[in-house]
Amino acid sequence: MDVIAFYVFGAIAIAASLGVIGQRNPMHSVMLLIASFGALAGLYVILDAPFTAVTQIIIYAGAIMVLFLFVVMLLNVPREEPAPRSLAGTLGGGGIKAAALLSVAMGIELVYAVYSLEHVSFSPGHSGSVSSVANIGQALFTKHAFAFEVTSVLILVAMIGAVILAQKEHH
Amino acid sequence: MLQYINPNIVAHLGLIFVVFNLLVLSAAFMVWLERKVCAYIQDRVGPNRVGYEGALQPFADVIKLLFKEELRPKAADALLFAIAPIISACAAFAAFSVIPFGTETTLFGLLKEPLPLQVADVNVAVLVIFAITSMGIYGIVIAGWSSNSKYSLLGGLRSSAQMISYELSYGLALAAVIMLAGSLSLRDIVMAQSGAWWGFIPKWYVFLQPLGFLIYMTAGVAETNRAPFDFPEAEQELVAGYHTEYSSMSFAMFFLAEYVNMVTVSAVATSLYLGGWLGPLLPSWLGWLWFLLKVFLLLFFYVWMRWTLPRYRYDQLMEFGWKYLLPAAVVNLLATAALVLWLG
Numbered sequence: 001m002d003v004i005a006f007y008v009f010g011a012i013a014i015a016a017s018l019g020v021i022g023q024r025n026p027m028h029s030v031m032l033l034i035a036s037f038g039a040l041a042g043l044y045v046i047l048d049a050p051f052t053a054v055t056q057i058i059i060y061a062g063a064i065m066v067l068f069l070f071v072v073m074l075l076n077v078p079r080e081e082p083a084p085r086s087l088a089g090t091l092g093g094g095g096i097k098a099a100a101l102l103s104v105a106m107g108i109e110l111v112y113a114v115y116s117l118e119h120v121s122f123s124p125g126h127s128g129s130v131s132s133v134a135n136i137g138q139a140l141f142t143k144h145a146f147a148f149e150v151t152s153v154l155i156l157v158a159m160i161g162a163v164i165l166a167q168k169e170h171h
Numbered sequence: 172m173l174q175y176i177n178p179n180i181v182a183h184l185g186l187i188f189v190v191f192n193l194l195v196l197s198a199a200f201m202v203w204l205e206r207k208v209c210a211y212i213q214d215r216v217g218p219n220r221v222g223y224e225g226a227l228q229p230f231a232d233v234i235k236l237l238f239k240e241e242l243r244p245k246a247a248d249a250l251l252f253a254i255a256p257i258i259s260a261c262a263a264f265a266a267f268s269v270i271p272f273g274t275e276t277t278l279f280g281l282l283k284e285p286l287p288l289q290v291a292d293v294n295v296a297v298l299v300i301f302a303i304t305s306m307g308i309y310g311i312v313i314a315g316w317s318s319n320s321k322y323s324l325l326g327g328l329r330s331s332a333q334m335i336s337y338e339l340s341y342g343l344a345l346a347a348v349i350m351l352a353g354s355l356s357l358r359d360i361v362m363a364q365s366g367a368w369w370g371f372i373p374k375w376y377v378f379l380q381p382l383g384f385l386i387y388m389t390a391g392v393a394e395t396n397r398a399p400f401d402f403p404e405a406e407q408e409l410v411a412g413y414h415t416e417y418s419s420m421s422f423a424m425f426f427l428a429e430y431v432n433m434v435t436v437s438a439v440a441t442s443l444y445l446g447g448w449l450g451p452l453l454p455s456w457l458g459w460l461w462f463l464l465k466v467f468l469l470l471f472f473y474v475w476m477r478w479t480l481p482r483y484r485y486d487q488l489m490e491f492g493w494k495y496l497l498p499a500a501v502v503n504l505l506a507t508a509a510l511v512l513w514l515g
Contacts, residue, residue: 027251027316034309054298062305066312066335070328073316133295133355 005046013039026077030069037061051133182286190290194267198430199229205474212478239419244319247416251317256417256424259310263431266303269296270438271358273448273459288448288459289358296357297345300439301338304394307432308334311396311403311413314425318416327413329485330396330403336492337393337400343500344387347507348376348443357439361447375446382503384444388469389496391436393488395429398477402485437469438462445469 016036020029037060044053140148203218203226210217218225243252273288293299308331315327352360366374377384393400403413414425441447445465448458483491 025248027248027313031251031254031309031313050293050295051298054295054302057302058298058305062302062308063335066305066308066331069309069312073312073328 002046006043009039009042009046012036013043024079026072026079027069030065030072033068034061034065037065051136179286186286186288187290190267191264194264194431194434195427197434198427199233201430201433201470201474202229202232202426204470205477208471208474209478212475233423236419236423241419241421242416244416246319248317248319251313252416253421255310255314255317256421256428257310258313259307259428260424260431262303262307262310263428263435266300266307266435267431267438269293269299269357270435270442271361271447272438272462274455276456287358292356292358294354294356297349297355297360297443300435301342301345304341304432304435305338307428310425310428314417315413318413320416322415323413326403326415330413333396333400333403333485333488333492334394336489337390337496340386340492340496340500341390341394343497343504344383344390345443347380347383347500347504350504350507350511351376351379357442357447361442361449364446365449373446373449373451375444377444380444380503380507382499383507384440386496386500386503387440387444388472390500391440392473392476393492395432395436397429397433397473399480399482400488401477402482402488433470433473434466437466437473440469441465 013036016032016039019032020036023029023032037056041053041056041061044050044056206228207217207225218228221227221231243249268290269292271287271289271292275287311334312327312331315323315325315330318324348360349355352363354360354363364373364375368374372378392398396404414422417425441462447465448462450458450461450464453460
């Protein structure tokens, strides 16, 4: 059951992510990205991390993507025009050759990494495990307290910067 | 062959079916309640032709809407235009799936294991509701944008900005209750409210958190775009806001989503502040009657408020959300945290 769910969510995540970069309407890209975040949340649930899954939806898919959506809507980004269809056009240029080489290298590394993993068994989740909310809270405020506080200061700085940049000029 | 079908799975599927139907019926009931209460507040009678006291009026409305022509503006983005009402409606229904409305039942001994009256018993239930409510915003934004019309776009943007702003106070009010109960599971929060002080005042969190309850209900009304926060849908201002270009069943989906959201907010408020299915006199397996009564009272309050109060102007609405409600929610959270630490 877990394995079926993993393949389903993984397929949705991959298809949605390919759609984000592959299709031409920017609004559709944003919606497909939200769909891929939903699939990731499903994968987190399978990994016995319900808190991470829900937090992913609330923060990433619920707040950050709304921001993206507003930006794409209000900037009125036009549809992408289809690329030139000639073979000479697509295979020419040194930059494209280097990019193709790098992607082949990355593909080989990915396949190697996946095959060298040990087999992981899907054990049923038990409550009180390391991902329960209480344990996450304790770890955040004791072991990782510094990172937590610094992140909140960082977000505050970003907010203040955004407010100042968005102000109208005072003459 | 029949012995391979697990009766618990059948019972669970039956429960899902019953909950879904009850939600749709409650939306129909809300349509009727709204029109009758509105009428009596305005010193008239309301629908009284279709069925006893107009009780079948919502069904007549649905049949009329089914037969209407489904329009789509030529310049609208077809895929997003079609998906927006689906997102709204699905988010509204999905949010209700983690709300417990009764203790466990064995259906008079038919089931070997008791079945909790809840579609999904998740131990992060409060956050799931919050997450799915955030997803509902997309339905409105996409509807506003994909209709490719000025009124829709303005309505969609205003509505989603309002929903995002009031989500913060909503979450902070929730956080204060979570601190009191010590758990994110709605079932645990309701069970923490059992018992009574001095024998007759029930230990509901509304008595421990009056400010939190007010903040939650205000933010809930703003989240569901209901009066007095319904500027984005106001007929006098924006034709009809984000659902201007929708007709027939798509429009019905948006309205279904709005009413089911109201039911969800009322149900969550009942579970968090009013003790869920706990109540005197009735045996615990009839607790769902108390739950229905409390949800009905909150829904009546919603309708009453709509037809009594004038609506906020949009800048007043946003100012209230950020400058008054959010600090109040933060103060509530801090005070609750201090009291929990001090009193143990």
